[in-house]
Amino acid sequence: MSRKHFYQELGTLLYAIAFSDQRIRRKEKNAMRDFIWNVLLSSENKCDSNGVNLAMYTQCEFEDLEKNKVPAEKAFMEFLSWYKANEEKIGAYDKGLFSLAAIQIAGSFKNINKKEKAYLEILLSTLQTSNKDNPMKTILVPTDFSENAEKALYYALDFAIHNGSKVIILNAWDLPHQRSTFFVTIKNQIQEKAEMDMKELLDKVKENQKYKGLEIESYIMMGDAAPIIKQVAAVKNAGLIIMGTTGAGGIKKIFMGSNTTAVIEDAPCPVLAIPENAAFSQVEKILYATDFKDDKLNALKQLLPIAKFFDAEIMIAHISDHEQSNEAAFKTFTEEVKQNLDYHKISFKYFNNSNVIDGLNQLIKSDNIQLLAMLTKKRGYFEKVFSRSFTKEMANAATAPLLAFQFSPEKLTLVAEK
Numbered sequence: 001m002s003r004k005h006f007y008q009e010l011g012t013l014l015y016a017i018a019f020s021d022q023r024i025r026r027k028e029k030n031a032m033r034d035f036i037w038n039v040l041l042s043s044e045n046k047c048d049s050n051g052v053n054l055a056m057y058t059q060c061e062f063e064d065l066e067k068n069k070v071p072a073e074k075a076f077m078e079f080l081s082w083y084k085a086n087e088e089k090i091g092a093y094d095k096g097l098f099s100l101a102a103i104q105i106a107g108s109f110k111n112i113n114k115k116e117k118a119y120l121e122i123l124l125s126t127l128q129t130s131n132k133d134n135p136m137k138t139i140l141v142p143t144d145f146s147e148n149a150e151k152a153l154y155y156a157l158d159f160a161i162h163n164g165s166k167v168i169i170l171n172a173w174d175l176p177h178q179r180s181t182f183f184v185t186i187k188n189q190i191q192e193k194a195e196m197d198m199k200e201l202l203d204k205v206k207e208n209q210k211y212k213g214l215e216i217e218s219y220i221m222m223g224d225a226a227p228i229i230k231q232v233a234a235v236k237n238a239g240l241i242i243m244g245t246t247g248a249g250g251i252k253k254i255f256m257g258s259n260t261t262a263v264i265e266d267a268p269c270p271v272l273a274i275p276e277n278a279a280f281s282q283v284e285k286i287l288y289a290t291d292f293k294d295d296k297l298n299a300l301k302q303l304l305p306i307a308k309f310f311d312a313e314i315m316i317a318h319i320s321d322h323e324q325s326n327e328a329a330f331k332t333f334t335e336e337v338k339q340n341l342d343y344h345k346i347s348f349k350y351f352n353n354s355n356v357i358d359g360l361n362q363l364i365k366s367d368n369i370q371l372l373a374m375l376t377k378k379r380g381y382f383e384k385v386f387s388r389s390f391t392k393e394m395a396n397a398a399t400a401p402l403l404a405f406q407f408s409p410e411k412l413t414l415v416a417e418k
Contacts, residue, residue: 001089003046003054009082011061013098013123016076017105020115024066031108031209032062035101038210039161043093043281076119080126091311093282096162099127103213127164136239136309139165140269142172142229143244145197152244152274153201157211159242162282163309166215168236171198172228173220187222194220234268241271270306274401283310287369287400289317289360290333297340303373304343313345315367319359320352364400373403 014035018028040055047053065075083090083098102123106116141156143149153169160167171194198218205211221228233241286307288300300316307314316337318330327350334348353359364372 001086003044004048004057006090006094007040007054007057008061009079010097010101011058012065012075012082013079014058014101014105015062015065015070016072016079017102017116017119018062019066019072019075020119021113022072025108027108028105029062031105032101033059034209035104039097039100072115076122080122083126089311091282091309093162093310095127096164099124099164100161100213104209107212136163136165136306138168138236138238138240140168140170140229140233140236140238140241141243142170142225142241143201144171144173145194145201146244148244150201150244152242153205155274156242157205157214160214161211165239166217168232168238169198169201169216169218170229170232171218171220172223172225174222174224191220191222230267238269240269241267243271243273270403272401272403281370283312283370285313285315285367285369286310286371286373287315287317287360287363287367288373289319290374291318297336300337300341304341307345308343311345312370313347314343315347315349315363315369317349317363319356320350321354321356321359326350369400371403372400 014032015024018024018032036055036058040058041053044053044055102120106112106120112120136159139156139160141153143153156167159165173190173194198220202216202218205216219232221232229241232238286303288303290300300314303314306312316334318326320326330348330350337346337348349363351359353362360372363369
């Protein structure tokens with residue numbers, strides 16, 4: 001299945017939705033064009049031989065069907081037939097595009113009509129059936145309303161668009177444990193400010209047509225951020241926590257402060273921290289940087305559901321900063337992976353670099369990595385990896401989110417930091 005064909009089929013779907021009442025309104029065509037410009041072109045960088053971005057074939061197919069006045073039902077059934085024939089080849093990112101685009105087109109002109117509603121119900125039911133193994137149905141996004149936290153939120157919203165996820169926005173704030181009239185007054189003021197900031201943030205999100213159709217919840221709670229984040233994630237059955245890497249109460253404080261161990265060991269779901277300037281893009285390749293002597297296969301298996309969900313390649317890499325080569329041991333490890341992991345999109349890379357950070361950044365840039373994953377088993381190694389110098393250097397050089405797996409024999413928790 002080519003990307004050009006994919007976008008043509010998306011155009012067929014949108015045409016069927018728009019023409020379901022035997023008439024295509026200007027607002028529906030504008031909604032289609034806005035979706036292409038605001039969503040598709042922001043993530044698609046491939047062009048045809050004439051230099052035309054492949055996403056534009058969505059509009060070409062839409063207008064071609066309109067010109068030939070193809071019946072909406074015929075177009076819709078042709079899309080469903082193509083989708084079912086190619087379902088296993090279509091990643092989560094692209095499946096999310098179908099539902100989001102269809103909802104935006106249907107809601108662009110007054111209320112959704114009966115025929116549009118019927119098509120949407122069939123479409124969403126089809127997508128939900130194929131998307132039943134989504135490990136990230138609910139995304140929790142903690143925020144302190146800082147600039148970096150807001151950037152992480154928009155990353156999370158884009159992430160949710162393409163994964164069919166619900167988004168929960170959480171603000172947790174705390175005061176020193178003292179009892180006085182003064183602190184009661186301060187508490188009320190902070191609560192009121194948090195409520196005002198949350199309303200302003202939600203209004204900004206709702207004004208953006210790109211996020212129309214997303215299910216969003218919000219909560220404001222008083223207490224220490226780390227325990228509250230974990231509690232809400234557990235109660236809401238979150239499949240992923242997305243956080244910014246800096247801010248007044250951001251993840252740097254969690255990693256560098258007294259809550260480090262508690263967050264790593266007790267988070268009930270993966271945590272993904274977003275570099276300041278990272279923009280969401282389709283996850284096609286995950287770099288798994290490993291000290292193969294410690295993690296064996298159990299930790300890598302925890303990454304497979306995420307990789308399979310995105311239909312992404314896992315590049316397993318070992319960067320040696322020692323004079324003595326570990327290449328023979330790495331080769332043994334690669335054979336063990338091939339024999340025990342049932343996933344066809346795994347590649348391997350080994351090279352020496354005196355500076356591991358530089359080596360990782362080279363791979364991120366040269367191999368177009370969207371996610372960088374690491375595992376740390378011993379707390380001392382974790383502290384070494386996430387030292388202030390490491391964080392600072394990665395902040396200056398890396399644009400991909402960096403995920404670190406904290407492994408123990410009983411449990412593997414995915415945490416992340418830039």
